[in-house]
Amino acid sequence: MTSTLDSSSSVVSPPPSSFLEVRDLKVAWPTDDGLVKSVDGLSFSVERGKTLGIVGESGSGKSVTSQAILGLQKGTRAQVSGEIWLDGDELVSKTADEMRVYRGNKVAMIFQDPLSSLHPFYRVGEQIVEAYRVHNDVSKDVARKRAIEMLDRVGIPNPDRRVDDYPHQFSGGMRQRAMIAMALVNDPQLLIADEPTTALDVTVQAQILDLMRDLQKEFHSAIILITHDLGVVAEIADDVVVMYGGRCVEAGAVRDVFYNPQMPYTWGLLGSMPRLDRDRKGRLDPIPGNPPSLINLPKGCVFAPRCVQKHRVPGDACATVRPDLLEADPGHSVRCHIPADERRRIWAEEIKPVL
Amino acid sequence: MTVAPSTEPSGAPTLRDDALLQVRDLKKHFPITQGILFQKQVGAVQAVDGVTFDVAERETLGLVGESGCGKSTAGRTITKLIEPTSGSIVFDGKEISGYSRSQMQALRNDIQIIFQDPYSSLNPRHPIGTIVGAPFRITDSSLTDKEIKSKVQSLLERVGLNPEHYNRYPHEFSGGQRQRIGVARAVALRPKLIVCDEPVSALDVSIQAQVVNLLEDLQEEFGIAYIFVAHDLSVVRHISDRVAVMYLGKIMELADRDTLYSKPLHPYTHALLSAVPIPDPDNQNRRERILLTGDLPSPINPPSGCVFHTRCFKAQERCKLEVPAFREVAPGHAIACHFPEERKPFDPNAEGRVIRSTMSAEEQDQQLPVDAHPDLVQQAHQDDRSQFR
Ligand SMILES: Nc1ncnc2c1ncn2[C@@H]1O[C@H](COP(=O)(O)OP(=O)(O)O)[C@@H](O)[C@H]1O
């Protein structure tokens, strides 16, 4: 992943070489209480065959980001700006109708709740057939064969019988698989998975992650996996974007972010998690306080009110100056006023030994 | 390594007769009835099917397992929010399984419950001062409003809330703060036992850690015992002294925390631990992974023999035919399995080995048609929470 720095230029820049590139994405909603800045200047890119994990706590802007890529906010009150380049096409400037052609075809999505894509009143097979025929001019029989093949591929037992079941006749894990089958029926090049395993038990989550990994090898698609679980990111992603308060606070290759994290928020997340693979800690180290309101974001670093490291920064820069997302090491960017050398030292000497 | 020859007579797990809570062969079967005029029982959801365990004073017993395995039902039966079908519950020397609601009322000082979704158990029309003050008001009618207010305010402060927010309503608080309100109400009367039903499952990880620390501090301070129900194995390990792993209404393995997490013997425990994603990309790919096929079977028609046999990677013919006894294999370590084996979870030298269930998904699908009972799910969470309001 090439991490991009904040770009404030409004001139449309030339198309990138990456398969998907998001540049300075902003999504805001006018409300009675003020402007909700759900996503504020987000940039990242993903290549085909790679998985980008977007991780952050609830309300940090993960789903809004995925909806923006899918063009789902078109025709709503949302104020969307920035650029989203997919395989040479810019999506922010497309109309709602133009986006409909992309969705379910070149770009597909899966969600936490399978019933948000699977209609309870129609047979599972019918729905996959329908999704296939919208984008492919084939007979019902051909499409049905394709549906059975996809159900089989995602591991639905007895697919030729199960194809005629209704969603409620499927178990939770099977519904999730059926939704994946439907998402993949048109060979999408980009798959966006928004908390696809959050509602599942760990044993079923392990099956679904295993399936996604296999399918990616087979279809060579780019995947954006949105989750609040750092473990899931470590398991499946190549690159990570850590979001807080609508912005990216740290981004890089998975090994950089997990073995050499540099943002106090990422440290805080790691310290809050009890770890099964380590000796048990006497006490957890939670991040104090609560996530920020997206209407009244803190003036300086968005994380400053909860940051236990801000005393390292002289003066009141943390409270008054918004830090930029800067490259600390090649491909690894961090948004924090503490100088990079100092952050590396704090991680190695103070944080890592007590995790 | 096979731990005990499976023909050995089954020794019942060591029970501590002085324990604060003693649960013996507890069952909760929800009847399924058909017919409008003449309701006829056609089956039962065997939500809890014979569980036996103890909880000592000041101790935390973790109850883990996949959703639907009966954890909440067990917790709600013990607190008598729902009536047990059979079995015994001895609390503080008293057999309470047959207690009436009014008899239980007298025990509410001693047994409390905290729910996953604090919102469902906090009356939205009452300010939190009233909610947290209710236990005082009910148990001691001689207290003046002023006395109650000062008790409530010091309690709010103790759980990390602003005492000035006494007059605010539940919806004005964040999820983490609402859980603190639930905690404040539960500890108000210094109970001896609190059943915590997924108290941090809905919270973000940073807030979850705050609430976990709070629960630990209060336990220390007031000497409370917890039954900590959760599906998150990491949180359960962190907070528990002993842990029971449940599957389809039964306890599969019960041991002290360190034994359960470092030397588990039951294949289901192995599968659960191996499925937890760990935030360590390299070791993640090196450790052994056990992939179970399918989901939890229906508790209406549980599999024969060992209930886990349809998904188990060690299952053999015997597992289909014979129910494994829940037996003690080492002091304080009990399991229900014909073929227990020691396996090291998170072994970085496992070369990413993948192990799968012996029964294919097709076979499972044939044997146990998924039984979705939407109407049952509806009922599932209707219980009399007003007792705790
Ligand atoms: N349609 C909308 N109108 C107003 N605010 C919204 C809308 N959709 C999302 N938001 C706000 O945007 C923020 C980010 O939401 P979201 O992306 O869903 O977070 P998450 O990281 O949990 O997926 C939240 O504060 C949410 O309330």
Ligand SMILES: Nc1ncnc2c1ncn2[C@@H]1O[C@H](COP(=O)(O)OP(=O)(O)O)[C@@H](O)[C@H]1O
């Ligand atoms: N009131 C009820 N009526 C019928 N079935 C119920 C009821 N409550 C729970 N169940 C069923 O009992 C089983 C165990 O549920 P539960 O105790 O909630 O599991 P867990 O807490 O482990 O997720 C599930 O199959 C559930 O659907």
Ligand code: SF4
């Ligand atoms: S910029 Fe300051 S407040 Fe923000 S994370 Fe870095 S040290 Fe903490």
Ligand SMILES: [Mg+2]
């Ligand atoms: Mg979301």
Ligand SMILES: [Mg+2]
């Ligand atoms: Mg439950």
